[in-house]
Amino acid sequence: MAKLRIAMLMLLVFFLARPVVTQASSEPNFQTVLSKESPTLNSTFTVEIAANLMTDLYAYELNLTYDRSKLEFVSYTAGEGGFNIDALLTNNGVRLAHTELEKKSGKNGDLKLATVTFKALESGDVKIVLSRVKLVDSQLAAVNYTLDASAIAHIVSIDDNNGNNGNNGNNGNNSNNGAEGNGSSIQPTTPSNVNGSTIKPVIRYDAAAQSVQSTVDLESLQKALNQTTANDKGVKKVIIEVESKPGAKEYVQTIPTSAISNDVKKAEIEIVTPLANLTLPDNMLQAGVTSNEQISLHITSVDPKSLQPSVQNQIGNHPVIQVTLTSGGKIITWDNRQAPVTVSIPYVPTAQELLNPEHIVVWYVDSQGKLTSVPSGRYDAKSGRVSFKTTHFSMYAIGYTNKSFKDLESVAWAKNPIEVMASKGIISGVSDTEFRPSQAVTRADFLVLLVRTLELSGKAGDTFADVPSQAYYYEAVGIARALGIAEGSGDNLFKPLEPITREDMMVLTARALKASGQQVTGGDTSVLQPFSDVAKISAYASESVASLVKAGLIHGNGRQIEPKSTTTRAEAAVLMYNIYNL
Structure with a gap:
């Protein structure tokens, strides 16, 4: 409580501090450095903000501007110790701030001010600019800087990577790949191995993005459907079993859009990957969602350390995945309460969790870092998996919580x-x-x-x-x-x-x-x-x-x-x- 009071006091002083008209003789130098110059669509990357020649730095505010239609702010970390103020999204970017909590001298020298995590939403170049900085010293004197310290991220779609990286040994005459970046051409397909109701597609691995991509065409899906029988509800099930690749942090499965755009549910497609299995009903997409012939499902492993500190504290070391749907190089917003998707994640509970496995839960993590319980989330000891149903795609985390009341x-x-x-x-x-x-x-x-x-x-x-x-x-x-x-x-x-x-x-x-x-x-x-x-x-x-x-x-x-x-x-x-x- 004492820390909170100090933090609130510092916030008031920080934002109300009167700017000093004269600036220091040795002007600080600010830099923005990307963790990836060419992040892939739907992946996350970081921007590190550093400064040289700092003198008595006690608190600071950073203003980043960027195209919010192309980038989504995920989280940030700042400073060592002290207090990070919740990020404030603006019309054209995000505002971040950090302050120390106790009465002491500020920091000096070359400092890392913040590490900001973004998610790539749309292919193309996007400029990230550190446009304004406010520095506050231990005497609460403030100096404002207007800057243009920028970095440019070249966001590429999976298709762009395939074309730029050559044929990867899979398709020697893949000359049509160069046109795929416009989002309108068809993902090339190597024939899949179909055995009964199971399809094993040929994978392509992008080592730079640690991403496994595979495509299944309509002919292969229809062949598998013809070789399986319907359940008592008249629904058939096809399994797409994606080969595991050590080190992969993302699996992208492309299928025909028509395969999941039926009016009435008659089949399910289960996509099996090392990160998670997703069972898609064939009526999950509503009319008009996309005009493209193919659609891609992205299953991405998320490092909990890239999330906001408050979220990190709740999630701990539990698995976190991001599920996204894209078509034509753009993210498709999917939300259909009439056609839930089943997700299952492999999970090994801790010894403590095994004492009360019913308290293993699933949380939906929204863009503001808020955790919301997914009611259907549960752990199954026989399969060693945590499963849940969802009617929209987002970020999901496994968690453990033991709620109790004193009047039972x-x-x-x-x-x-x-x-x-x-x-x-x-x-x-x-x-x-x-x-x-x-x-x-x-x-x-x-x-x-x-x-x-x-x-x-x-x-x-x-x-x-x-x-x-x-x-x-x-x-x-x-x-x-x-x-x-x-x-x-x-x-x-x-x-x-x-x-x-x-x-x-x-x-x-x-x-x-x-x-x-x-x-x-x-x-x-x-x-x-x-x-x-x-x-x-x-x-x-x-x-x-x-x-x-x-x-x-x-x-x-x-x-x-x-x-x-x-x-x-x-x-x-x-x-x-x-x-x-x-």
Whole structure:
């Protein structure tokens, strides 16, 4: 807390420091140095900012300008010790700042001020300029400099690299490669080895970018589809098995755009790489996403040390991957809640994590460095992999978190389910330390839990008259109504803020399981006979209650179902936990 107070005080002094009109006789010299002069599209690289002839440097502000359509700011590190101020994105760049925390002399000599990590978004040249610098000494006197210390990154697409690097021994007459940098020509394809439903493409390795690239054509995909059988849902599966290359930090698989642009899901394509496996539904791309005939999936290993310090502290040494879709040399923004992609990452838990493997989680890392739990993330000991589903591509990290609450002693039977589901971000407490397990659950809150746990999606249907559009549960109730889960209580009312009874909880759950495709058998109400209060179950709820009892999702309270009782937060959490582990 003391450090925070000092930091805040220094921030105020830093930004309000009055500039000194006269500058030092020995002007400092600033340099910007790229880690890669020709980074590949979608890769990350760093810019090191250094200065010579520093005198009593206590704090500083750096302003970088660049084309934000071509570069994405990822993170930065600055100084040794002290305090890094959160990066501030501007219209044409980013502003960074660093300050010491204690009363002491500033630093002197030749110094490295910052290392900034960028992601290449678009091929072509992009100029990164250190345009303005403010230096503050230990007496809080400030000097401003207007500069043009710049570096130019020559961002190349995978296609450009293939053309520039020659034939790599794979295609002796690859003369057409020189035109691929315009994003409109077709990636050359060496025939793949197709064995049943498995395709093994020929790889090309770009040693400079540590990138493995491979292409599968439509003919090979169709051949593999013809040699496999559909599952019970009528969906076929093809596996593209990419050869491992020691030292590779990125795998790029190119496939025909049409292969994943169908209206209705009839097939899946699993891309298997050493970094991660991705299973793509053939309806994942919506109409008009790209006009190019080919599309490329990039799976890139990210060094956690390149991320913001606050993110590094949470992720530690856990694996981090970036998943991106490109076509014609440009990144394709993909977001389709109707066609989730399954991702699985090989992972070896630590000894501590193996004691509570259910607390191994997956986080989505956004462009601002914020971590958001991915509810479906889980570790499977048999496969040795962490898997999750996503409806958009971004950066993802494996993590470990053991959330607990201080008021669970009275519900020992629910303690582990509550802690696991809270760690995965599916449920939350009323505060960081309290869960209030005996508190009633409202009808709206229960639907929010159901939609989140089962990751239900759909276009919201007609709204209930008593569900306001600004309510936090509006979307969940709308999805539930569209999927036939929530029918309301008559007169176009849902009564969202009323406590939900146990039998209504089970009715909504049974409908939600059916909507999500879960195989839960219902109809046999004889399984309810052992319960002494079976006669209290409403006629409309009996089959739903029976299906959940038969599936082992509901066990009752001793010999009673208690259908008319109000559902508690603990009971709802246990049910969500049981559903999660179906």
